Amino acid sequence: MTAHVSNLGDVTLAVVPPVARFNLRIAPGDLKAASKAFGLDLPAKVGQGAHEGDRSAWCLGPDEWLLHAPEAEQGTIVDAFAAIREKVAHSLVVISDREVAYGLSGPRATELLTTGCPIDLGRIKVGNAKRTVFDYAQVVLIRDAEDEWRLEVWRSFAPHVEALLTTAQRELASGL
Amino acid sequence: MLLINCPYCDDTLPELEFAYAGEAHIARPADPSKLSDEEWRDFLFIRTNVKGVHAERWRHINGCGRFFNALRDTVSDQFVTTYKAGEPRPEPKTLEAAE
C-alpha cells in the first residue's frame, strides 16, 4: 500500500511509518517479568497505555498487551522474551506487518472517527488505547493527543477502512 | 443499540463489540461416551428457552476478547447484570442487595 497523506476537512489522514509490533499474552501475575524483558512497566488495567522513550505498551485485555518499538529493535525484543520463556510461560507474536496504521490528526479528527465507531471516544484518555470496531472491521484505536489518533487495522480490512475514512473526510471538507 | 457491561473491562459498551454465545452454565459432560443418545442430545440441543430472566454467555470479541455471563430478560431485552465466567449465577436476593 502506498503511503499517502491527505489534508482535508480539518483532518490530516496518513499511513504512518512501520513499527515493530507485538501481541503479548501472559498471566497478569507474571507482568513484572514481561515488563523487565520489554524495558517498560506494562499497564495492568484494560485500556491503559505506558510509554518510555520510543517503546509503548497498551493493555487490550486482562492478559493481553499490544507492544510497539522501533523496527530495528524487533529482533532484540524477540530475544529478550525468548530468554525468559523457560521460566515464564507466555506467547509473543510479531504482528508488525499484520496491520496498517492510519494517523488522524486535526481539530475534527475525533469527529471523523465517530463516522465509523460506535463507542464514546471521549472516554479514551490521551496515551491509552482500545480495541473496538470501525464499521464492523476490528481495529485498535490509540489516542496520542486530544485531537491525534492512530487506527491500526488488519491489512486485509485496510482498503475498506481507508475508503470510508477518505469518504468521511471529503464529507467534512464539503461542509456536511 | 444495547449497551452491555463487560465485567473484565469494567466498562459499558455498545452491543456491536459483543457476540452472543448461547445459554450459560451448561457444562460439557466429563465422559461423553458414557451418555445415552438421549442424554447427549439433551446436552447438545435442549435449552430452557426461558421467557424472562435468562443466563447466557456473551463474548467481548471486539474488545478484551473474553467470554462472560449475563442475566438478560428475554421479554424486555434488558440486561439485569453481567458476571465473570466461572462465577455462579447471581441469586435475585444478591441482586436486590446490590441495588
Ligand SMILES: [Zn+2]
Ligand atoms: Zn471486555
